[in-house]
Amino acid sequence: MPITQTPDPASVISEAIEGIFATVAEVRRLALASHAAAVAEGRAFLDPDVRGLAPAFVDLLEAPDQLAVGLGIILEPGTLPSHPLRLEWWQRSTGRDAPVPLEVDLHPDSVGFYDYMAADWFAVPRRTRARHVVGPYVDVHGTDRYLLTLTMPMEADGRFLGVAGADVPITGFETVVLRRLGTAEAILVNDEGRVVVSTTSRWITGCLLPDHERRPGVPLAELPWELLEPPLPEPARAASRGEG
Amino acid sequence: MRLLSGDARDALLTPLDGGGRSQAVARRLGSAIALGLLEDGEQLPSESQLAATLNVSTLTLRDALAELRSWGLVETRRGRGGGSFVRMSQAALARLSHDRLAEVGVSDLRELGDMHSMVAGSAAHKAAERASPTELARLRDLVSRMADARDATELHRLESRYYIEMAAAAQSARLTRLEIELQGDLAQVMWRLQTDRSAAAVAAGRAAVVEEVARHRGDRARRLTEEQVADDTRRLIDDHIATTRSSAS
Numbered sequence: 463m464p465i466t467q468t469p470d471p472a473s474v475i476s477e478a479i480e481g482i483f484a485t486v487a488e489v490r491r492l493a494l495a496s497h498a499a500a501v502a503e504g505r506a507f508l509d510p511d512v513r514g515l516a517p518a519f520v521d522l523l524e525a526p527d528q529l530a531v532g533l534g535i536i537l538e539p540g541t542l543p544s545h546p547l548r549l550e551w552w553q554r555s556t557g558r559d560a561p562v563p564l565e566v567d568l569h570p571d572s573v574g575f576y577d578y579m580a581a582d583w584f585a586v587p588r589r590t591r592a593r594h595v596v597g598p599y600v601d602v603h604g605t606d607r608y609l610l611t612l613t614m615p616m617e618a619d620g621r622f623l624g625v626a627g628a629d630v631p632i633t634g635f636e637t638v639v640l641r642r643l644g645t646a647e648a649i650l651v652n653d654e655g656r657v658v659v660s661t662t663s664r665w666i667t668g669c670l671l672p673d674h675e676r677r678p679g680v681p682l683a684e685l686p687w688e689l690l691e692p693p694l695p696e697p698a699r700a701a702s703r704g705e706g
Numbered sequence: 707m708r709l710l711s712g713d714a715r716d717a718l719l720t721p722l723d724g725g726g727r728s729q730a731v732a733r734r735l736g737s738a739i740a741l742g743l744l745e746d747g748e749q750l751p752s753e754s755q756l757a758a759t760l761n762v763s764t765l766t767l768r769d770a771l772a773e774l775r776s777w778g779l780v781e782t783r784r785g786r787g788g789g790s791f792v793r794m795s796q797a798a799l800a801r802l803s804h805d806r807l808a809e810v811g812v813s814d815l816r817e818l819g820d821m822h823s824m825v826a827g828s829a830a831h832k833a834a835e836r837a838s839p840t841e842l843a844r845l846r847d848l849v850s851r852m853a854d855a856r857d858a859t860e861l862h863r864l865e866s867r868y869y870i871e872m873a874a875a876a877q878s879a880r881l882t883r884l885e886i887e888l889q890g891d892l893a894q895v896m897w898r899l900q901t902d903r904s905a906a907a908v909a910a911g912r913a914a915v916v917e918e919v920a921r922h923r924g925d926r927a928r929r930l931t932e933e934q935v936a937d938d939t940r941r942l943i944d945d946h947i948a949t950t951r952s953s954a955s
Contacts, residue, residue: 572742573866573889582840600874600882608879654838668877670836 471648472682472689475659478529478638479612479685482628483593485522485530486614490626492518493535497618506543507623512550516563519552523561529638531555532564532605532629535616536578538588541623549578553605553629566604576603587615587625595686598632598658598668608632608668610658632667635659647692651679658687728769731762732777735770736802737893739779739792742863746794750780777802796859806894807942808949815946818891819939823932825884826869830915830931832876834924841875845916853909861905862896868912875919895942903941 492515500507512535519534534551542548551564566576578584583596597610613627636659639650649660655671665671671690679688738744750756750771757767771790774780778798782790833841848868855861866889873881911934918927 567743569742569745569748571745571860571863573863573870574741574743574886575867580844598877600877600879602870602874602882606879606883606886608877654840656836656838668836670838 468646469642469644471643471646471650472680474642474646475639475648475650475687475689476682476685478635478642479595482529482612482630483614485525485528485533486593486612486626486628488522489519489533489535489628490614490616493616493623493626494618497616497623501618507541509542509544509548512537512542512548515550516552519550520561523552523554529630529634530628531607531631531634533627534564535624535626536584536613537624538622539579547578564605574603583611583613583627584625587613588622591615591617591622593684595652597652598656601629605629610635632658636667649690649692651688651690653686653688661692727762728766729773731760731766731770732773733802733806733894734760735774736777736779736799737890739794740799740802740859740862740893741866741889742859744792746792748792750790750792752789794859796857799859803895804949807946808953810895810946812943812946815895815939815942818888819935819942822888822892822939823935825881825888826872826935827928827932829869829873829876829878829881829885830919830927831924832878832881833872834919834922834927836877837875837919841871842916842920844871845875845919846913849909849913849916852912853906855905855909861903861908862893865908865912866893872915872919896938903938 496511496515497507500511515535522528522533523530532551532553534549536549536551537545537547539546547568549564549566552561553564554561567574569575570577581596583594586594586596593612593614595610595612598608599611601607601609601611607629608631610630610632611627612630613625616623616626639659640661643661647661649662649665649671650658651671652658655676657665657667657669657671659667665675677691679690681688735744744750751759753764753767753771757764760767762770771780771782775782778795779793779802780790781793782788837845845868848864848871852861852864852868855864869889870882870885873885876882911930915927915930915934918924918930
């Protein structure tokens with residue numbers, strides 16, 4: 463008898479996310495190599511070094527099956543002598559063939575100030591020196607899209623240089639996960655109790671799970687995420703309430 | 707510079723008669739200075755580059771820059787290291803918004819208020835369901851900085867950020883984009899509110915909304931927001947009527 467295997471939601475999700483982290487790790491490798499080359503030449507890491515990373519970032523974005531729509535590095539203030547705040551971030555945007563650089567407003571007094579030091583995707587890896595996933599969230603003053611942002615800290619000789627990261631539209635991530643889940647049920651929530659992906663329309667992407675709906679979840683390895691037990695189907699819910 | 711792309715299409719940005727395209731562009735740049743998107747002392751991109759960004763001819767842009775110069779918001783230096791530089795001037799912005807307010811109609815202001823009420827009210831309502839602790843902390847921080855605002859410019863910028871962050875906390879990219887657009891439109895006239903709004907009162911009102919959002923009371927957060935927007939709109943309309951009447955005498 464053939465065994466129809468229901469995929470394990472935890473491995474489906476891990477696989478999808480690790481694929482994106484592999485891209486982030488490559489972004490980090492490229493940036494750190496450029497930094498190391500500058501150090502080897504006995505000079506400071508400079509703005510042209512950062513700009514020089516662009517073609518490699520574009521290649522990564524254009525790789526087949528790339529889920530990330532944006533990627534690059536965001537630097538810790540002080541890393542470049544010339545710029546207090548600096549990011550080199552490339553993105554694919556709808557209606558354009560070639561990736562374009564993300565231009566953000568880095569004036570602290572502006573209404574549109576992109577305060578990346580305060581963003582969890584920067585602040586958390588800076589504090590913990592470990593990778594992080596933020597979202598779904600609206601990347602306000604940045605791409606203005608609804609995203610997951612994955613970041614890894616960049617360090618050289620113990621000094622924090624900033625983060626390497628990638629943006630994945632939540633819709634793209636959800637599509638991949640739902641396709642691979644088959645008939646398995648899952649509710650994936652982040653560390654703020656926000657639904658990342660779910661197989662039920664009762665709790666959809668972006669909503670916060672109220673405390674009374676929180677059931678014990680299974681934490682996913684090295685991710686700020688938890689898989690919750692799938693909800694009972696509606697009639698069974700009613701029946702179980704009637705019994706209780 | 708992101709608010710500046712595309713056409714200067716909005717009713718509030720369009721001059722009444724005869725002013726034409728260059729005046730609309732000048733106003734758009736004036737809004738950008740008001741919102742801090744263009745910083746005091748910042749050098750503007752080259753004329754051809756800026757014209758391309760704004761999607762206008764260099765001739766139109768040149769006229770717009772001349773207008774900004776006459777208002778004292780741009781300074782042009784010749785020679786090496788020369789170019790056009792932004793000059794932030796509270797007085798110039800106040801005069802600009804005064805002129806602008808005299809020019810528009812009551813119905814323009816009412817419509818802008820209606821639209822803002824709809825967007826900001828819905829954002830607050832949904833944020834009460836969906837705002838995370840991080841997002842609430844960011845809103846609280848903005849509100850407390852509003853209370854300490856040094857001048858009308860800072861108060862207005864923080865308030866704009868507050869509305870935009872509220873829409874983001876609602877987890878809606880669409881509402882966020884609408885709110886950003888509205889703040890661009892409002893930038894020109896909101897300066898008029900500086901005289902009759904105290905930073906403390908504005909901050910207290912917004913703080914009350916944030917606390918309703920934190921308690922998941924969406925209906926109250928929406929109602930308070932709608933009242934605040936209506937209140938600001940009414941002030942603008944009063945001001946507009948008074949300004950228009952006085953200009954006749």
